[in-house]
Amino acid sequence: xxxxxxxxxxxxxxxxxxxxxxxxxxxxxxxxxxxxxxxxxxxxxxxxxxxxxxxxxxxxxxxxxxxxxxxxxxxxxxxxxxxxxxxxxxxxxxxxxxxxxxxxxxxxxxxxxxxxxxxxxxxxxxxxxxxxxxxxxxxxxxxxxxxxxxxxxxxxxxxxxxxxxxxxxxxxxxxxxxxxxxxxx
Amino acid sequence: xxxxxxxxxxxxxxxxxxxxxxxxxxxxxxxxxxxxxxxxxxxxxxxxxxxxxxxxxxxxxxxxxxxxxxxxxxxxxxxxxxxxxxxxxxxxxxxxxxxxxxxxxxxxxxxxxxxxxxxxxxxxxxxxxxxxxxxxxxxxxxxxxxxxxxxxxxxxxxxxxxxxxxx
Ligand SMILES: Cc1ncc(C[n+]2csc(CCOP(=O)(O)OP(=O)(O)O)c2C)c(N)n1
Ligand SMILES: [Mg+2]
Numbered sequence: 256x257x258x259x260x261x262x263x264x265x266x267x268x269x270x271x272x273x274x275x276x277x278x279x280x281x282x283x284x285x286x287x288x289x290x291x292x293x294x295x296x297x298x299x300x301x302x303x304x305x306x307x308x309x310x311x312x313x314x315x316x317x318x319x320x321x322x323x324x325x326x327x328x329x330x331x332x333x334x335x336x337x338x339x340x341x342x343x344x345x346x347x348x349x350x351x352x353x354x355x356x357x358x359x360x361x362x363x364x365x366x367x368x369x370x371x372x373x374x375x376x377x378x379x380x381x382x383x384x385x386x387x388x389x390x391x392x393x394x395x396x397x398x399x400x401x402x403x404x405x406x407x408x409x410x411x412x413x414x415x416x417x418x419x420x421x422x423x424x425x426x427x428x429x430x431x432x433x434x435x436x437x438x439x440x
Numbered sequence: 441x442x443x444x445x446x447x448x449x450x451x452x453x454x455x456x457x458x459x460x461x462x463x464x465x466x467x468x469x470x471x472x473x474x475x476x477x478x479x480x481x482x483x484x485x486x487x488x489x490x491x492x493x494x495x496x497x498x499x500x501x502x503x504x505x506x507x508x509x510x511x512x513x514x515x516x517x518x519x520x521x522x523x524x525x526x527x528x529x530x531x532x533x534x535x536x537x538x539x540x541x542x543x544x545x546x547x548x549x550x551x552x553x554x555x556x557x558x559x560x561x562x563x564x565x566x567x568x569x570x571x572x573x574x575x576x577x578x579x580x581x582x583x584x585x586x587x588x589x590x591x592x593x594x595x596x597x598x599x600x601x602x603x604x605x606x607x
Contacts, residue, residue: 274503276499295502298525298529299521299524299525299526300495300521300526301521302491303491303495303522303526306491306492306495307495307498307499307502307526308499309485309495309499310496310497310498310499310500310507311499311502311503313457313499314456314483314499314503314505315503332489332491332495334487334492335488335492337488338485338487338492338496342485428529428531429529429530431530432530432532435502436503439504
């Protein structure tokens with residue numbers, strides 16, 4: 256299963272109360288095209304999506320914050336998983352889409368495959384974690400729990416490389432921020 | 441040193457979240473914040489890197505909350521992309537307290553010597569506006585920073601020298 260298929264499966268689960276932060280490159284583009292707008296589409300700041308989600312989550316305990324991050328982004332800001340796990344905001348969900356690649360820049364291999372995610376996530380003592388290979392039945396069985404279990408939840412999904420041809424995000428980042436900020440009027 | 445009762449109560453009145461990586465120049469300030477943890481209206485999150493602190497602050501700013509970041513100027517080397525491709529690109533108001541290491545009194549700390557020399561040109565090339573957090577008229581310098589930050593919807597840096605927020 257490909258990353259955009261996982262992202263489009265989130266459609267049915269995401270509502271008014273959901274704030275999404277997506278990591279740069281292909282993932283932000285897919286989140287822009289497949290999920291309700293506006294969300295926080297990171298264009299750059301590789302390595303920082305979890306930090307942004309953490310700040311949103313602790314400041315907005317009544318909202319549900321979901322970070323959708325690639326493995327390259329995860330690795331670049333790895334300390335942020337630890338920070339998130341330490342503070343354990345009850346409303347933060349982290350979805351790792353792991354294709355073992357910097358897919359956006361041409362599919363160069365990352366080093367993510369050396370991590371035993373089940374053991375690593377278990378060691379964080381968080382409220383929910385799974386490390387699975389993405390498929391429709393896996394999503395049917397796990398997405399709801401991942402999103403609705405109270406606590407800091409991390410779902411690591413192995414995905415296949417590949418994308419749909421999608422247009423670039425048409426909003427300048429200033430507009431992304433303005434539109435997102437309006438949700439807090 | 442600035443009176444910490446007054447300083448922290450000003451911070452509590454004007455900010456919702458504090459995050460950063462410590463410097464000994466913030467020692468007393470940070471232990472005061474830690475001692476207030478339970479009763480304080482302000483959330484404090486310790487960060488693993490300065491760019492993570494900027495990211496956490498960004499999350500706050502994107503939901504109309506006011507963040508404050510503290511870091512050593514060595515951390516300036518860690519936040520270039522977080523500023524240029526996030527905070528400045530999305531135009532977010534974030535106040536940064538930055539300790540000014542590498543001045544005369546840091547003669548015995550060669551690790552700060554090079555950044556100390558290029559501190560201002562580094563800040564300048566990032567188009568950051570900055571001035572000192574003065575011990576005497578600290579409230580004026582921070583109030584001015586808040587005004588500029590809000591007017592320009594941009595980050596502002598207050599440089600913190602030895603003895604201003606620590607003994
Ligand atoms: C600091 C920095 N270094 C490098 C890049 C170039 N870059 C953009 S996207 C990307 C890959 C991100 O990988 P991952 O998070 O795994 O997402 P994927 O592309 O695999 O979906 C890279 C290296 C960048 N934007 N910023
Ligand atoms: Mg990847």
